[in-house]
Amino acid sequence: MRYIPYDEVVKAVKNLIAYSASNLPPDAIDALKKAIEKEKSPVSREVLKQILENADIASSETRPLCQDTGLAVFFVKVGEDVKIEGGTLKGAINQGTEEAYRENYLRASTCEPFSRANLKDKIGYNLPAIIHFDLVEGDKIEIEYAAKGGGSENVSRATVLPPASGKEGIIQFVKEVVSNGGGNPCPPLTVGVGIGGTFEKSAISSKHALFRDIGSKNPDPELAELEAILLEELNKLGIGAMGMGGTQTVLAVHIEANPCHIASLPVSVNIQCHSSRHSHITI
Amino acid sequence: MGNSYHLTTPLSNDEVEKLKAGDIVYFTGVLYTARDAAHKRLVELLEKGEELPFPLEGAVIYFVGPTPPKPGEPIGSAGPTTSYRMDSYSPTLIKHGLKGMIGKGKRNQAVKDACVQHKAIYFGATGGAGALLGKRVKSSEIIAYPELGPEAIRKLEVENFPVTVINDTYGNDLYQQGRELYEIK
Ligand code: SF4
Numbered sequence: 001m002r003y004i005p006y007d008e009v010v011k012a013v014k015n016l017i018a019y020s021a022s023n024l025p026p027d028a029i030d031a032l033k034k035a036i037e038k039e040k041s042p043v044s045r046e047v048l049k050q051i052l053e054n055a056d057i058a059s060s061e062t063r064p065l066c067q068d069t070g071l072a073v074f075f076v077k078v079g080e081d082v083k084i085e086g087g088t089l090k091g092a093i094n095q096g097t098e099e100a101y102r103e104n105y106l107r108a109s110t111c112e113p114f115s116r117a118n119l120k121d122k123i124g125y126n127l128p129a130i131i132h133f134d135l136v137e138g139d140k141i142e143i144e145y146a147a148k149g150g151g152s153e154n155v156s157r158a159t160v161l162p163p164a165s166g167k168e169g170i171i172q173f174v175k176e177v178v179s180n181g182g183g184n185p186c187p188p189l190t191v192g193v194g195i196g197g198t199f200e201k202s203a204i205s206s207k208h209a210l211f212r213d214i215g216s217k218n219p220d221p222e223l224a225e226l227e228a229i230l231l232e233e234l235n236k237l238g239i240g241a242m243g244m245g246g247t248q249t250v251l252a253v254h255i256e257a258n259p260c261h262i263a264s265l266p267v268s269v270n271i272q273c274h275s276s277r278h279s280h281i282t283i
Numbered sequence: 284m285g286n287s288y289h290l291t292t293p294l295s296n297d298e299v300e301k302l303k304a305g306d307i308v309y310f311t312g313v314l315y316t317a318r319d320a321a322h323k324r325l326v327e328l329l330e331k332g333e334e335l336p337f338p339l340e341g342a343v344i345y346f347v348g349p350t351p352p353k354p355g356e357p358i359g360s361a362g363p364t365t366s367y368r369m370d371s372y373s374p375t376l377i378k379h380g381l382k383g384m385i386g387k388g389k390r391n392q393a394v395k396d397a398c399v400q401h402k403a404i405y406f407g408a409t410g411g412a413g414a415l416l417g418k419r420v421k422s423s424e425i426i427a428y429p430e431l432g433p434e435a436i437r438k439l440e441v442e443n444f445p446v447t448v449i450n451d452t453y454g455n456d457l458y459q460q461g462r463e464l465y466e467i468k
Contacts, residue, residue: 040465041461041465043285043305043307043447043457043461044461046307047409047447050412050415051411051412053412053415054412054413054415054416057415057418058360058413058414061414063359063360063413063414063417064350064359064360064414065360065414066360066362066410066411066413066414067348067359067360067362067413067417068362068411068413069350105350105352105353105359106350107350107351107359151365151387151410182388182389182458183387183388183389183407184365184389186387186410186411236466236468237462237466238461238463238465239462240462240465242387242407243388243458244305244407244447244449244458244461245458245460245461245462245464245465247465273410273411274411
């Protein structure tokens with residue numbers, strides 16, 4: 001059994017969040033630069049230029065990239081041979097989140113669902129974090145983090161298709177979701193698609209698909225092909241950067257597929273805006 | 284792409300009428316911030332015939348909920364928020380002299396109609412460009428409803444604040460027309 005001090009996890013989480021808030025990861029920057037070269041609309045090119053200039057300013061002056069600094073979403077792989085000393089792993093992730101958001105002047109965006117009252121004094125600054133745990137072999141902890149803003153979550157959708165719909169049905173549904181979202185989720189987008197599993201498994205997979213480096217190739221050739229088809233189809237919609245019309249609406253489509261029930265074909269689409277703030281660490 | 288203009292607020296009817304969907308405008312001068320809660324109060328004041336906390340004639344309102352400023356800075360990151368939440372209030376303000384709104388995302392038909400009828404413009408700012416836009420804000424002062432916290436009305440002095448014309452006074456809509464231009468069926 002390996003023991004990791006509680007404070008070490010808190011510190012690691014704080015670093016992940018503080019860094020991500022003002023540094024767009026290299027995969028996102030590369031994808032945006034490629035999009036400028038390909039974009040046919042001058043208005044959209046102008047928007048893309050502003051997005052890249054914004055990334056420069058945010059990073060060199062340590063300012064948040066976007067004022068919506070998101071809910072803190074984590075995927076955590078916990079080795080079965082590791083234990084946290086002096087507290088729980090969940091506690092450490094939440095404490096790291098609260099301290100990072102407060103100390104770096106990020107926005108506290110969690111609220112009660114009905115009264116809409118901000119929870120910063122009741123539960124904690126931008127708490128609770130959204131954490132998905134997975135148990136794995138070994139004595140390490142892998143933490144993946146993303147700041148998930150409201151604009152792109154608001155247009156994300158889940159459904160369960162009849163199995164006979166097949167790939168055609170999936171393509172149709174993904175197109176519908178991206179088309180309806182228009183400019184609201186701040187395109188150019190990364191589109192996460194979760195296929196199979198159960199209703200909730202497909203939704204979680206569609207979120208996790210967004211954590212992959214933008215534009216990295218899917219190791220499964222069948223999924224890689226479907227991603228390429230979807231990318232081409234979605235960029236025919238003409239939505240463009242910030243919905244102002246253009247050819248580069250989507251930077252990448254990432255699919256995660258799971259075995260599912262013989263009677264159903266769950267499909268979820270989770271949208272990520274251009275401010276794709278994600279990072280990871282292994283402790 | 285359309286033309287690009289440098290404009291100083293408040294805006295006149297002449298200035299507003301030369302703008303077309305797709306034009307880029309750089310604002311210098313004053314922008315007032317307001318979101319849903321503040322809009323509700325402004326409309327209530329107008330209905331009661333009472334005075335507003337700032338002059339509406341020619342004014343430009345920015346839909347924004349910034350991050351907290353670092354010590355010594357006027358404002359934190361300050362990109363636009365989604366505009367449709369203001370759709371039910373905007374026509375009343377436009378009728379009483381509002382000339383510009385800055386946000387992101389589609390407006391409803393009533394807002395677009397009010398823009399044509401009373402000569403006003405809906406501008407889009409780049410969502411997620413909060414660092415860049417926040418830097419173009421030179422000063423910020425709360426002028427009404429401090430109890431609303433981040434939703435209080437602020438008077439922002441801005442310099443070269445970049446926006447794009449979405450809905451103009453001729454009924455054009457960049458979100459619709461821009462998309463039609465690049466859509467492949
Ligand atoms: S959708 Fe993304 S870029 Fe746009 S405002 Fe929300 S967090 Fe920021």
